[in-house]
Amino acid sequence: xxxxxxYFTVDGxxxxxxxxxxxxxxxxxxxxxxxxxANSDDILKLYNTKGNLINISPKLPENTPDTRYKLEVVAxxxxxxxxxxxxxxxVLATQFGVVIKxxxxxxxxxxxxxxxxxxxxxxxxxxxKHKVEHLREKLEGVDHLSWLGLFKDxxxxxxxxxxxxxxQSIKKTEEHNRMVFxxxxxxxxxxxxxxxxxxxxxxxxxxxxWDDPEMIILLRQMYIDLDLVSKFNIEMNVxxxxxxxxxxxxxxxxxxxxxxxxxxAQMMYGLTxxxxxxxxxxxxxxxxxxxxxxxxxxxxxxxNNAYQINAKTELALRYNDISPLENHxxxxxxxxxxxxxxxxLRNVSKEDYKRIREGMIRCILATDxxxxxxxxxxxxxxxxxFDFKSQEHKSLLLMILLKVADISNxxxxxxxxxxxxxxxxxxxxxxxxMEKLEGLPVAPFxxxxxxxxxxxxxxFIKFALLPLFEALRELFPVIEKDIIQPVRAALxxxxxxxxxxxxxxxxxxxxxxxxxxxxxIKSKIQT
Ligand code: 5GP
Ligand code: MN
Numbered sequence: 001x002x003x004x005x006x007y008f009t010v011d012g013x014x015x016x017x018x019x020x021x022x023x024x025x026x027x028x029x030x031x032x033x034x035x036x037x038a039n040s041d042d043i044l045k046l047y048n049t050k051g052n053l054i055n056i057s058p059k060l061p062e063n064t065p066d067t068r069y070k071l072e073v074v075a076x077x078x079x080x081x082x083x084x085x086x087x088x089x090x091v092l093a094t095q096f097g098v099v100i101k102x103x104x105x106x107x108x109x110x111x112x113x114x115x116x117x118x119x120x121x122x123x124x125x126x127x128x129k130h131k132v133e134h135l136r137e138k139l140e141g142v143d144h145l146s147w148l149g150l151f152k153d154x155x156x157x158x159x160x161x162x163x164x165x166x167x168q169s170i171k172k173t174e175e176h177n178r179m180v181f182x183x184x185x186x187x188x189x190x191x192x193x194x195x196x197x198x199x200x201x202x203x204x205x206x207x208x209x210w211d212d213p214e215m216i217i218l219l220r221q222m223y224i225d226l227d228l229v230s231k232f233n234i235e236m237n238v239x240x241x242x243x244x245x246x247x248x249x250x251x252x253x254x255x256x257x258x259x260x261x262x263x264x265a266q267m268m269y270g271l272t273x274x275x276x277x278x279x280x281x282x283x284x285x286x287x288x289x290x291x292x293x294x295x296x297x298x299x300x301x302x303x304n305n306a307y308q309i310n311a312k313t314e315l316a317l318r319y320n321d322i323s324p325l326e327n328h329x330x331x332x333x334x335x336x337x338x339x340x341x342x343x344x345l346r347n348v349s350k351e352d353y354k355r356i357r358e359g360m361i362r363c364i365l366a367t368d369x370x371x372x373x374x375x376x377x378x379x380x381x382x383x384x385x386f387d388f389k390s391q392e393h394k395s396l397l398l399m400i401l402l403k404v405a406d407i408s409n410x411x412x413x414x415x416x417x418x419x420x421x422x423x424x425x426x427x428x429x430x431x432x433x434m435e436k437l438e439g440l441p442v443a444p445f446x447x448x449x450x451x452x453x454x455x456x457x458x459x460f461i462k463f464a465l466l467p468l469f470e471a472l473r474e475l476f477p478v479i480e481k482d483i484i485q486p487v488r489a490a491l492x493x494x495x496x497x498x499x500x501x502x503x504x505x506x507x508x509x510x511x512x513x514x515x516x517x518x519x520x521i522k523s524k525i526q527t
Contacts, residue, residue: 004062008046008069010036015071025057032056036073043074103132111341121237121341126181134174160314163301163324170251170302177248183213188240192221200266201273203408203482206416207263215262216243222269222290231283233347241342246294249332253302254426261294263420267405268293274483275476277401280388284352285398288359291344292402295333296364300325303431305368310440323368330364359398366399367406369464375399376468383474397475404472404483407465410457410490411483417490421453454498461491 002021009015015035019028032044047070048054054069063069107129111121192200199205200218210218220239223229229239250258268289272278278286308316308324315324334357337343345353366375379396387393409420428446435442444450445459465487473479 006060006069007063007065007067008032008035008071010071010073014065014068016065019058019060021058023058028056028058028060032071036071038073045072045074046070047072107132108339121241130174130178160317161311163303163308163313163315163328170253172248172252177244180212180216180247181244183211184216184240184244187213187217188220190217192217197221197225201270203267203270203274203411203486204413204416205266205270206413207259207266208416208419212247212258215259216247219243219262219265219294222265226269226272226278226286226290228283228287228290232287232344232352234344235347238342238344238346242336242344245336245339245342246298249298249336251300251302253300254430255420255423256297256300256302256427260420261297263409264296264402264405265290265293267408267411268401271401271405271479271483275478281394281398284355285359285394288356288363289398289401291356292360292363292398293405295360296326296329296367296402296406298329298332298336300329302427303434305370306443307431307435307440310435311438323365323370326365326368330361333360333364359395362395363398363402366403372403372464372468375403376471380471383471386475400468400472404468407460407468408483410461410465411469411486413486414490414493421457425451425453425456452498452501454494454501457494458491458498461487461494466491 003018005016005018007016017031017035019031029044038044044056046054046056049067111125114121114125200221220243223234223239228234247258250261272286305323305325309321315328319327337345340346345356379400382393382396409417429448432442432446432448445456469484469487473484
């Protein structure tokens with residue numbers, strides 16, 4: 001029987017195979033498969049020296065070592081997941097992705113149209129929106145579809161590192177949001193009592209007594225009672241939609257969540273009344289302050305700027321390591337305001353919009369603690385002859401006010417403030433645990449092995465909080481009693497706690513030493 005020899009390379013390695021003239025195409029392929037150590041269902045591709053694909057059949061021309069064919073194997077199984085399934089998924093996901101995106105934009109158009117015609121969005125449209133969101137969520141949750149990243153937001157569709165820990169679900173589910181919205185809608189007709197409205201103006205306000213839908217109602221009350229609803233012609237339905245969107249865009253993280261947003265807004269609101277800010281600032285400034293407070297930590301992932309920068313996350317890359325989080329909070333704030341059905345600025349003049357946007361960006365970016373000393377020093381230098389008519393002075397004052405509200409937990413009563421400290425430390429520890437795992441630098445103030453409640457607060461109050469609050473007191477002495485005194489009391493409380501801790505440690509060390517001494521004496525007696 002006549003035989004022929006063909007030469008080829010597989011994976012760069014030279015091989016040769018001998019065929020009989022009566023071998024079938026399948027037998028030929030089996031021989032090639034054996035040479036390539038390929039599976040029976042893998043696809044074989046044979047190329048000639050010109051790079052053209054050629055058929056593996058008994059008619060395959062003989063060649064020489066100088067004119068070798070090139071054999072390639074296409075694995076049908078990829079990471080244990082069948083290749084053809086991935087192709088099917090790819091098609092499905094692409095099609096679903098297009099369909100979902102199309103549905104979403106059509107619903108948004110519908111929302112706009114209905115809103116313009118009726119002044120409010122009927123429940124059936126909301127229902128439809130919820131259903132599509134639910135479908136998207138379900139598809140995102142299917143493991144073998146999610147690898148495509150087609151439905152994920154901007155941070156996941158790229159090869160860049162996401163800016164939160166995806167193994168922990170920090171995003172609110174559609175079901176959760178829906179429940180909150182239902183309750184919010186139910187109570188939205190209820191009048192907030194005068195007693196609660198009065199209490200809401202106090203720095204002693206206790207957030208732990210209120211649930212999320214109630215806090216949304218209280219935020220609404222702030223806009224009503226500061227006359228911002230009437231001054232900026234905000235439609236009630238738009239205010240509701242905006243607040244709900246804000247709520248959805250705060251994550252379920254230990255500290256930087258919707259409750260923190262509420263507390264910062266509430267302190268800003270309390271300061272507005274305490275200092276009587278309305279007698280020195282105009283409505284636009286008051287609007288900037290309250291709205292910046294509400295938006296200032298939107299979509300916070302629970303990992304700070306240092307982590308973003310060290311881990312080279314997508315946010316750090318996008319914003320060139322310059323306040324990545326604060327830039328992101330601001331971006332999300334204006335992204336929400338782009339949607340007309342929740343744009344509380346839709347009826348303001350162009351000039352007011354420009355001022356509000358500039359003011360909010362300035363204030364939110366100022367909450368980056370890396371800028372703390374710079375902003376405080378600038379404020380102190382204008383304080384010598386502060387002029388409420390100067391734009392520059394006023395703009396610094398707005399930044400300082402938001403910064404004060406942002407770090408104001410320690411002026412709250414102890415039973416309100418202490419749980420907040422526990423939340424903050426929980427978030428710090430989560431981050432430092434992750435940094436240890438990833439081999440990234442760990443800040444000592446976040447390290448569970450180095451920090452205690454008292455050590456954390458003593459340093460923070462002495463070096464960050466009091467200098468800032470005392471600078472504001474220069475301008476508004478009225479804050480001494482309700483804002484500064486409670487902080488001093490907290491500093492005392494934590495100083496005592498630290499002393500007690502050190503005392504205990506000292507006692508422990510002495511007891512250990514005594515035990516050791518006894519052991520030494522005993523061993524001497526025995527010998
Ligand atoms: P935020 O991230 O909330 O916009 O900026 C405030 C930052 O100041 C927090 O991330 C946190 O690092 C720090 N901070 C605020 N309140 C406290 C506090 O009570 N104790 C300590 N140690 N740090 C605080
Ligand atoms: Mn904050």
